[in-house]
Amino acid sequence: MSNQHDLVIRGGTVVDGTGAAPFVADVAVRDGVIVEIGSVDGKGREEIDATGLTVTPGFVDVHTHYDGQITWESQMAPSSDHGVTTVVMGNCGVGFAPVRAGDHHLMIKLMEGVEDIPEVVMAEGVPFNWSSFPEYLDALDKRQADVDFAAQIPHSPLRVYVMGKRGADLEPPTLEDLVAMRNCVSEAVRAGALGVASSRNLFHRFRSGALAPSVTTELDEVLALAEGLKDAGTGVFQCNPNLDNDAETEMAVFRAIAQQSGRPVTFSLIATPTRPENWDAYVAGIKQASADGLTIRGQFMPRPMGVLYGLDLSFNPFSLNPSFRPLAKLPLDEKVARMRDPELRARLLSEQPEDPNPAFVGLIKSITALYRMSRVADYNYAPQDSLQAQAERTGVTANELIYDALLEDDGRAILCSYSSDVQEYLGKTRDMIGQDNMIVALGDGGAHYGMICDAAYTTYMLTGRLEGEGLDLTTIIKSLTSQPAQSVGLQDRGVVGIGYKADLNIIDIANMELYRPQVTANLPAGGKRLSQKSKGYLATIVSGAITYRNGVSTGVLPGRLIRGVKSAPAAPAEAARQLA
Structure with missing residues (x-):
C-alpha cells in the first residue's frame, strides 16, 4: 500500500469552499484529483504535515x-x-x-x-x-x-x-x-x-x-x-x-x-x-x-x-504637468535628482495636468486622498491617514507634501488613491x-x-x-x-471534495502578511511592472502538483488551457466526505 497516493496532506483544518463548517482531516490526491478525505491510511509519494494550518481549494x-x-x-x-x-x-x-x-x-x-x-x-x-x-x-x-x-x-x-x-x-x-x-x-x-x-x-x-x-x-x-x-x-x-x-x-x-x-x-x-x-x-x-x-x-x-502613483509607475500626481514630460523616461535616480531642484519643484507645483486623453487627466484631477503604502500593506486606511489630512494638520499645501512623499525611499515610494x-x-x-x-x-x-x-x-x-x-x-x-x-461554469474545482480537481492551498492564516507592491523590470523589452508578495502560503497545489512552497515557485508548471465549461463530480462533496 506504500506510495498509494501522489500526495497526502495530513491533519489540516479543511475549509472546503462550500460554506460548510471547518473540519480536521487528511486529504489524498491521485492523478490530479482528490480521492480521499478523512483518516487516510495509504501513503503518499509526497506528504505534507498541515497540522495547525488551513487547507482550502485553490482560489x-x-x-x-x-x-x-x-x-x-x-x-x-x-x-x-x-x-x-x-x-x-x-x-x-x-x-x-x-x-x-x-x-x-x-x-x-x-x-x-x-x-x-x-x-x-x-x-x-x-x-x-x-x-x-x-x-x-x-x-x-x-x-x-x-x-x-x-x-x-x-x-x-x-x-x-x-x-x-x-x-x-x-x-x-x-x-x-x-x-x-x-x-x-x-x-x-x-x-x-x-x-x-x-x-x-x-x-x-x-x-x-x-x-x-x-x-x-x-x-x-x-x-x-x-x-x-x-x-x-x-x-x-x-x-x-x-x-x-x-x-x-x-x-x-x-x-x-x-x-x-x-x-x-x-x-x-x-x-x-x-x-x-x-x-x-x-x-x-x-x-x-x-x-x-x-x-x-x-x-x-x-x-x-486603488490606483497607485509613483515616480517609477505609469502616473504620479505631476506626471501630466508640462515640466514633467522631459523627465518621464529618465532612470529613477536621475528623475529624483532633477526633482530635488527647487526651481523645478516650484514649476511643477504651479502647473496643471495636460493630456489629449481626458480619462488620464481625470485620473489625476480626481485624486482627493492619497495614502503612503507601508512595507506591510494595510489597505484599510482611515481618513486622517491621508496626505491631504496630514497637510491640513501641518499647515503646508497638499501638493507640497505629496511632492516630497514621492521622493521618499529614493523615489520608490508608492502612494495609493482610493475610488471610495x-x-x-x-x-x-x-x-x-x-x-x-x-x-x-x-x-x-x-x-x-x-x-x-x-x-x-x-x-x-x-x-x-x-x-x-x-x-x-x-x-x-x-x-x-x-x-x-x-x-463561469467551472464546476470541477473550487471545492475540497472527492472527485474535484486537486487545486489546493495550505495556509498559515494567523501569520499572513501582505507586502507593499514593488516595481520590477522583467517584462519583454525590459518593461516594468508591479509585483506583490506575501507571507503565509505554505503550499499552493495545481492538479496535484506543488507549484509554490512558502511563496517561492517550484518551477513546476501543471497549469493548462481550460476549454469550455466543466461538470461537477458525480458524487456531491458533502456526501463523499469521509470524516475521521
Missing part, C-alpha cells in the same frame, strides 16, 4: 487580463503569488483575438490604452501566431503555466475582425456584420471560450483618447453577441457598464442580454463618486433579476479600487461577500502593470477582512473558490 480569479502574458511567460504573477490556481481572461472586451494580420498594432495600442500595458512589451512578447479565436485557443493549448487559464472572446477585437477600419472608427454595423459577429461568438464558445466580453465604459480608450471599438455600440450589436451564446448553448456574457449612466439604464441592457441569450450575465460593479446612488440600484437590480428568473451577477472588489471612502465601502460590501450572484473579483491581474496591483485581493481578504467585521473564514473562502468557479 479562482474570473477577472484577469493575462491574454498577452500567457503567450510569453509561464508564471501568471501576481495572481499565482496569492493562492490563485485558475484565471479567466478576455475581460472588458479587449484582447488579442480574433485579429487579422494588418490589425496587430491596433490591438496592441488598444491594450496599451485600456489596460496600461506598454506597447513595446506587447510588440516583442505577443507572437500573434493566430487569426481566428479558435486558432488563438490552439496556440494557448501549447502553453504551460503555474495556474490553469481560460479565455473569453472580446468584443473590440471581434468588431474590428469583422468590420475592419469601420469597426475601429465606431461606424454602425450592417446586418451582415451582425450575423458574422454572432457566428464568431458561437464558433469561439464551441471551440472552448467560456463566453464573450464587452465594455460600455467610457474610460476604456486608446492612449490617444479615442474610444475602444465596443464602447458606443448600440443594443442590436450587443444582442448579436448574446445570440452567439444562445446558438452555442453555453457560456457567460461579461460586460463593463457605462459608469456615466444611471444603474437602471445599464441594468436594462444586462437584462436584455440575459433574456436574449438565455445565459448568465456578469458585470463590473464599481463604486463611483460621481454616481454614488448607482451602487444600491445595481444591487437591487441583481436581486430583482434573480426574482424574475434571470441570472445577472455583479463582480466587485473586496476593498475600494474605505470604511464606507467596507460597510456596504460586508453583507455582499458570499451572497448569491455577488462575485468577489476585479483584480485585473496581467494588466495595469504600472498603476494598479489589485490581484492580491485574495490575500487581502484573509489579512484585511477576516473576523474584524464579523466575516467568518468559511464565507470568505467560499467567495474566493466555489462561487467564482461556478459563476
Whole structure:
C-alpha cells in the first residue's frame, strides 16, 4: 500500500469552499484529483504535515487580463503569488483575438490604452501566431503555466475582425456584420471560450483618447453577441457598464442580454463618486433579476479600487504637468535628482495636468486622498491617514507634501488613491461577500502593470477582512473558490471534495502578511511592472502538483488551457466526505 497516493496532506483544518463548517482531516490526491478525505491510511509519494494550518481549494480569479502574458511567460504573477490556481481572461472586451494580420498594432495600442500595458512589451512578447479565436485557443493549448487559464472572446477585437477600419472608427454595423459577429461568438464558445466580453465604459480608450471599438455600440450589436451564446448553448456574457449612466439604464441592457441569450450575465460593479446612488440600484437590480428568473451577477472588489502613483509607475500626481514630460523616461535616480531642484519643484507645483486623453487627466484631477503604502500593506486606511489630512494638520499645501512623499525611499515610494471612502465601502460590501450572484473579483491581474496591483485581493481578504467585521473564514473562502468557479461554469474545482480537481492551498492564516507592491523590470523589452508578495502560503497545489512552497515557485508548471465549461463530480462533496 506504500506510495498509494501522489500526495497526502495530513491533519489540516479543511475549509472546503462550500460554506460548510471547518473540519480536521487528511486529504489524498491521485492523478490530479482528490480521492480521499478523512483518516487516510495509504501513503503518499509526497506528504505534507498541515497540522495547525488551513487547507482550502485553490482560489479562482474570473477577472484577469493575462491574454498577452500567457503567450510569453509561464508564471501568471501576481495572481499565482496569492493562492490563485485558475484565471479567466478576455475581460472588458479587449484582447488579442480574433485579429487579422494588418490589425496587430491596433490591438496592441488598444491594450496599451485600456489596460496600461506598454506597447513595446506587447510588440516583442505577443507572437500573434493566430487569426481566428479558435486558432488563438490552439496556440494557448501549447502553453504551460503555474495556474490553469481560460479565455473569453472580446468584443473590440471581434468588431474590428469583422468590420475592419469601420469597426475601429465606431461606424454602425450592417446586418451582415451582425450575423458574422454572432457566428464568431458561437464558433469561439464551441471551440472552448467560456463566453464573450464587452465594455460600455467610457474610460476604456486608446492612449490617444479615442474610444475602444465596443464602447458606443448600440443594443442590436450587443444582442448579436448574446445570440452567439444562445446558438452555442453555453457560456457567460461579461460586460463593463457605462459608469456615466444611471444603474437602471445599464441594468436594462444586462437584462436584455440575459433574456436574449438565455445565459448568465456578469458585470463590473464599481463604486463611483460621481454616481454614488448607482451602487444600491445595481444591487437591487441583481436581486430583482434573480426574482424574475434571470441570472445577472455583479463582480466587485473586496476593498475600494486603488490606483497607485509613483515616480517609477505609469502616473504620479505631476506626471501630466508640462515640466514633467522631459523627465518621464529618465532612470529613477536621475528623475529624483532633477526633482530635488527647487526651481523645478516650484514649476511643477504651479502647473496643471495636460493630456489629449481626458480619462488620464481625470485620473489625476480626481485624486482627493492619497495614502503612503507601508512595507506591510494595510489597505484599510482611515481618513486622517491621508496626505491631504496630514497637510491640513501641518499647515503646508497638499501638493507640497505629496511632492516630497514621492521622493521618499529614493523615489520608490508608492502612494495609493482610493475610488471610495474605505470604511464606507467596507460597510456596504460586508453583507455582499458570499451572497448569491455577488462575485468577489476585479483584480485585473496581467494588466495595469504600472498603476494598479489589485490581484492580491485574495490575500487581502484573509489579512484585511477576516473576523474584524464579523466575516467568518468559511464565507470568505467560499467567495474566493466555489462561487467564482461556478459563476463561469467551472464546476470541477473550487471545492475540497472527492472527485474535484486537486487545486489546493495550505495556509498559515494567523501569520499572513501582505507586502507593499514593488516595481520590477522583467517584462519583454525590459518593461516594468508591479509585483506583490506575501507571507503565509505554505503550499499552493495545481492538479496535484506543488507549484509554490512558502511563496517561492517550484518551477513546476501543471497549469493548462481550460476549454469550455466543466461538470461537477458525480458524487456531491458533502456526501463523499469521509470524516475521521
